[in-house]
Amino acid sequence: MKNRFKTCFLSSFLILVGTCVSAQTELTNTVLEGSSFQPIESASIYVKNTTIGTVTNADGKFLLRVPDKYQKDTLVVSSIGFKSYKIPVNEFDASFEIYLDDDVASLDEILLVAETRPKTGNDIVMRALEELPENLPDSSYLQKGFMRHKERNKKEFKWLIESAITLYDSSFASNPAENLKINVDQVRKSYDLRDVDSLLAYTAFLKNRIKNRKFSKNNLRRDTIQTKSLVNAIKWNDNRINGLETLFQGKLNMVRNAGNPKALFGEDIMSKHQFKLDTVLVENDRKIYKISISESFEYVNLETPGVFNDGYHPKGWIYVYWDNYAIKKIEYELVAASKAQRSRSKTLYDTTINHKLILTYKEYQDNMYLNYVYYETPKLVNVRAVVNNPKTDIDESIVNKGERFYYTVQEILFTEIITDDAEIQRTLRQTWDADLFSPKPYNKEFWENYNTLLESKEEEKLIQDLTKRYSLFKD
Template structure:
């Protein structure tokens, strides 16, 4: 089993704060569309809803509060913005109606599935998964392509963010028929941190971007399923609508008696092609003292670490009959306790999170990156970017809108940087 996330814990001193602000001029040919996506049955926000443009390879996703912004070329003025979300009908909205209207509330209608459309709607699902794995070469692109992606990673201590990193990436996406690895390089990035001098340990999030790309389980099925998925039992739970098409819901869990720490979760397969459309899963870390060894590369001997949760999501999108990696997220929570201190009875909870969203995709000028430009699995991204204050930093690039908690954290952390600069 490959490790999806590695954390490096080190004693350290606070680094000196060097402030940086960047700006990319926004072209007059770019339109900025904003809105909020809600479920029509619950009136609640729909996080990670996919936002695309008709016949254009520009996309984004909603944040945890259901908000989105997307920058599109002016040439798309007469096209449709398409929103889709698991279990709801697609919504198509004329782009022209969204201009200069930041308070758009877009409601999606629940989409029932006609069970007569398909024969298999429940039962043992291992054969279905094996068929899906065998069909990967025909369902996914056989040619490499280039992608632009937005990546965010964060560290929370208790309920407070102490580190935020955001980057726009260039991504070389290798063919699904090859053994070549995906590659990424940072185009532009920024960070904000608040590591108190009283904190005796600094968390370094190692390999975040590499692991986010490794979550492409169609490219790297062995990450979760091993060589043949023989350690898991699968069950078909039924059907759900995604992108106005029926999808199998297949739950999986490891067989009893297996000593390794594996996974459990749900797989969503396109019913017609058996393409992996989405996967939501957890690592079975609960109650496992040895789980910390998966995530912690190095730590002081007096530090005790207990992993509370490890949750993952990966999402794909279909374009012209082929499926492409579109989004992934990771969230790992753990408790840290010191055994040699007066306050050793008290534990601190840390949460490490990351997400990557593909915002553009193109097939011309597909080239691998020079070795010194690539992001490696040992890289700590926070050490590769500068501090930020400029709210117009991203220019015309598509990014995931920060939810309210992250927006508040950015204000707080940036405020601290301003005070330290004075």
């Protein structure tokens, strides 16, 4: 009787688990340009009137898990400058690719509108910043998302972290340093095979503590420093450059933090940026200004503690809705411009583009929420001198060039927005930890039901290679 009860209980449990796991539908397909058949990267795929969504990868492919209760809702595939594709979720057909046709409005018609509207790029951007209190959330909210942190040289991945994160913000009007929090909920992958110059990181760590800029790593001896101290210094340096709090609470969160006097889009925005109206595009039947970003008469400075992160010129694009001046998307680069920064960037990073940032927003309940983040920056990891081999005619500094220069890419896809105050308060009472770089136990059940960013073919190959090398190293 006892065994029979166990059997019945187990059967019921398995049926229940199977129901929970199968209570969602996986939608996968490829989004292409209708005219050129080229893949559309970062196209938005979402269920209308919900926060469920994802974006396409570099190959135009996507994977979206949709709970079955939304089977009769509308799936939308959209990208700025293209006509949207809409279909009920339960009629989605993955056997045919999705093609989006161009959709561009007439700039002349827009500029001839009789009503008083800003006509120049500078005026449109300033109006968009004035409207931020109306277009960004004015009350607290949570966002759930997926983050992929990749560090690589020109040949292979050296570091990979995939995490589920939660972001809390009390409102646009609040101080981000005090009222914006991040928690790392789960970790799916964490592989680190970097060749880190630990003395360099430790020197920077000590400089920050003792406030002595002239301190040099030549004054240090590796055998006198505890390994634990070196590890802590490396972790401190990683958080200083690529930590989640640095990304969300600092200048790079340029729309959310525009209210801060020293923000990139702060009070002195026009002394460091100029904006020129390029054309008017369409997305989901809404007109969008496409505006170029270029330099002004002052350099852009990020003022990162302990790092010469100044002397840049900006370039890129900003996309602003025509009807309510809400910022839809920003594509932003910081290019080394001052003599000192150009020399430093070429020597240490082999590039003059020091920061690439993409911020995409989605509208939900009449407010704009951050939807997708792409942040790329070169990183100083291993600066040990490479000496030419006297036994050969080969310049090893050239041979090793592809291995020496590292850069980091962080991608974040927010897949859920929570505005219920009771749930927000419950979540805030939990322990919060923004440490992206500490591994956590793998939770298989969690990840089976979580929306993530689909890897491109190149990424998939590089991740498989890193996983294999990491396994060999661990063994």
